[in-house]
Amino acid sequence: MARDPDTIQREIDQARDALAATLDQLGTKASPKRMVDNAKSSARSKLDEPKVKYALIGVGVLVGLLVIRGIFR
Template identity: 90%
Template sequence: MARDPDTIQREIEQARDALAATLDQLGTKASPKRLVDNAKAEARSKLDEPKVKYALIGVGVLVGLLVVRRIFS
């Protein structure tokens, strides 16, 4: 069956609009600045957890003690 050219044109325009919207969404999601901001936020939230925070403090103290011991021995 042959389709009406106006119908075909409308379908093409709808598909084009849908594709443009999808590309805009992908552009927003894949924005380097947004990705960096999300990574920073995740790192900060992870470092604010008591387990991680106190483990890092302990490692820092241990490294500091080893450096001081190495300097004075």
């Protein structure tokens, strides 16, 4: 059974629109700027956790003390 050319064209247009929408979504998800912003936000929230923050402060103090000890030896 032959299909109507108008129906075929309408299906092609719908498929094209769906593909364009999918490509737009992929472009948004894979945006380098968005990925960098997400990474910054994630790192910032991780560093704001008290156990991470205080551990980093402790490591910084230890390194500082070792540097000062090395200078005065």
